[in-house]
Amino acid sequence: MSDVNAPATIADVAKKAGVSTATVSRVINQNAPVAAATAARVWAAIDALNYHPSAAARGLASRKTGVIGLLADDISTPFFVPILRGIETAARAAGYGLLINATPGVVSDGPGFRRVMGPHNTDGMLVFAASLDDEDLADLHGRGFPLVLLHRAPPPGLDIPYVTFENKSGARALVDHLIEVHSYQRIAFLRGPENHEDSYWRELGYRASLDAHDIPFDPALVATGGFSQTQARDAVRHWLNEGVVMDAIFAGDDEAATGAIIAIQEAGKRVPEDIAVVGFDDVHLSHPWMPPLTTVRAPVEEAGREAARQLIRLIQTRKPEPLIRLSTELIIRRSCGCPYEQR
Amino acid sequence: MSDVNAPATIADVAKKAGVSTATVSRVINQNAPVAAATAARVWAAIDALNYHPSAAARGLASRKTGVIGLLADDISTPFFVPILRGIETAARAAGYGLLINATPGVVSDGPGFRRVMGPHNTDGMLVFAASLDDEDLADLHGRGFPLVLLHRAPPPGLDIPYVTFENKSGARALVDHLIEVHSYQRIAFLRGPENHEDSYWRELGYRASLDAHDIPFDPALVATGGFSQTQARDAVRHWLNEGVVMDAIFAGDDEAATGAIIAIQEAGKRVPEDIAVVGFDDVHLSHPWMPPLTTVRAPVEEAGREAARQLIRLIQTRKPEPLIRLSTELIIRRSCGCPYEQR
DNA sequence: TTGAAAGCGCTAACAT
């Protein structure tokens, strides 16, 4: 008698049910016809032995891991959390495991040969923003490894599917509101990080709105906020010190909006009475010292869900949608100057 | 010539380096003496072929997955996010992958035999709060599967290691402050979920403080807030409707505190002027309509880190620490009635 | 210090 404590194997189940291991495999995977009576005996044996197939053995034999990977740089930002939840939900619904890694880059550790995540332990990967550089991306994609990008466009020439928001129309609606409802004329813009997909399209929306209302574009009213509270704060401080005059600031995202508000308040001015501030994403940033933020709601959780679904479809069918663009919605609160009832 | 696109295997590396696969394995795992010159040739071959060992094959042969699992019920609460970050950091630092699953329960899916996570695909699991019932916990632990509990004590009789906070002394300090600094006498308490470890000890701290100050314990001033905004809101509404008089509410946790504040404000009263409210955890909940919250800081990220470390130690040595209790710190802001400067 | 070879537990041809 062998090790009593070792977990049951498929051979144990086969023996107990009086069938071959192949039949047990068929029952489990439901990928070939099995007589109902046989299947019932197999299930009974599985139950009796409390059998759970070894993921390693399955993976080795089938060349599939049943796991998708998620690469991100910071897993705990207000923006990322709902995405993660969306991804987890979709992965679980499809029966996939989710392996997460917050290292920037599919990084070598030690001797430089062991990727923390990649084709050797996942069936495909979700890559968030800049967590993987173009070279690695190209390498992996070139080998036919399924990849879906989130919050980032693929490098030129690579047709890697990605999920994004309707940034341009969202920004356009937001700036339209500032101009049409509040009659602001001097509207500043804090752009996001360089080469950032979202950032690029939001700026286009901003400029389109200006154009449509015959307000000339003024380069002095554009600076880099980097989707970062501190960077945005510094940029606005600088404007204020320089005596730049403005009615409103479109901060690029909600994080940057909080930074802008801090700088304005430091200068002894009020939001929105002296300068209005609006954000983008609606990630529910709020602080006692800031007015409820007018922003654009991006369906962040849905983005995570869609990305995971796309990846799984890509893994299973090798036929991705080229691009998923999720719609956005204007959320009017008080920081633009509108009245707003709390809660 | 075989499939050119298939990833390199250990045999390819062995051939290229002119050694046996056993030697390559030794080089990779550094678990047996290998001549320096041989090792160098092997590394060169690994590099040249861009070789990455198959996780499945390794797992099958070594009976180790190199992965730890995390079971939680909701991954996106303000309380959970820092924990997740701590876990991820520690896992990565130790070279382990992190598989996450937010299903309540190591749940059967479909035919009832396939655990989403367990001994078949992880080396051990972190179990958060009530994400796994006592029976499954006992079963897994009984089979010798490494488990560490977070934010929950083990069922009676099972010596499963767990990580927790100094809840009692934290609550004691908080209530002491309410009594000694603000001279409140009628201090209500919203306890957490039934049978919840943290909840139990926080109540003990509350009662200890009352005792120490010769304030009689009044059962009418205790209700269940369930660590939930809505539950706490309803409980406080009920008190207020009944005309229960109180100086302050210790809400059990920060979520419940926000619910308490909502109910108080709805009743046309002010926090802290009419009724003070304090929380626990310091998860940075804040809203424009609530004063900065006086609370107790629990080192949440550290808890995640420690739990993951413990689990890995348990996996590797089979010798866990029985219990990790992390210290807490009183955070005075404005909701208790103290003056507080913002930002 | 190195090599040969026997598994690890499963899947997937191929038979029947």
Add this chain to the structure above:
DNA sequence: ATGTTAGCGCTTTCAA
């Protein structure tokens, strides 16, 4: 509808 069997790519004795 079911069984036989050859791998999948590693690790790990056991020999040399």
